[in-house]
Amino acid sequence: PMPRAIVTGASSGVGLHATKSLIDRGWHVTMACRDLAKAEAAARSLDLDPGRYALAHLDLGSLASVRAFHANIARDHDSLDALVCNAAVYKPRLTQPGRSPDGFEISVATNYFGHFLLANLMLPLLEGAPSPRLITLGTVTANSEEFGGKVPIPAPADLGDFAGLKAGFRAPVAMIDGKPFKAGKAYKDSKLCTMMMSRELHTRHHARTGIVFATLYPGCVADTPLFRDTPKAFQTIFPWFQKNVTKGYVSQALSGERVAMVVADPEFAQSGVHWSWGNRQREGRSAFAQGLSTKATDAARSAELWELTAALTGLT
């Protein structure tokens, strides 16, 4: 039988191209998207085989939508080979926090809370598959071990002592550390949390279930619509800079191929790791398991973040 994956945010960029690469490997992909008409148009633009994908509605910013999505999948299927937590929003120009339907700051709600609840609800389905994987998109800007993670614009990822989460994370709270709102930092914080989530899933569930939990940094995919809310000049200069100066640029097609490798290929069967191909791209270079910052690997902090998030998302 065809192995089956769910890819969140498959209507553009990395998720769309990962869907294509998985289909090319003989997989069936459920494209979990908030805009189904856009997702269908995106699938057609890459000529995806209609027998190899399905569309399903998911708004990760809404906890009710995550629960409804899970109920629909669980009604129709009793196993799942892979879940790819890919969707994200990046809104660096907001001066006031956007709010999710549940009242949470929008980038943390979408990128982290939605995936946290989804991942936990999907565990029983993954357990039903022969060699399941749960793969999460991370990023350098959330890893202070790397140059990209030290860039102080507007500030590096920093979760403080979780004061914002402890205070309930609804207005007027806007940041996990409880400090004043910084839009670009909210994105970095959310990505650091999803990377910590993957480590904590590994700690709690790998030995018991055999599910492989891993994160990856696919390279700098500088021309995806992720950057749609940045200034126009940035959208021209950033890809040029990444191609010619940092040499970190990766095409959308290659980023999708890297996700598919981590989801499907036997070389990537290790759990509890973060995969990278480095920052300066070199042809033929293979992936390596990269260390994460102590911010991302501190076991006590990861466990505390887990408990706070489980309460806020209604998991417990």
Ligand code: NDP
């Ligand atoms: P895109 O903006 O191209 O894609 C993001 C996807 O997420 C879109 O399909 C979008 O849907 C979807 N999405 C946004 N909000 C929601 C929501 N509330 N519910 C469901 N889906 C939603 O970005 P990329 O492809 O560049 O990014 C994909 C992942 O890769 C992200 O996790 C990002 O952090 C990560 N990444 C990207 C890098 C890069 O350089 N681009 C580098 C490192 C990591 P819609 O089409 O409707 O907007």
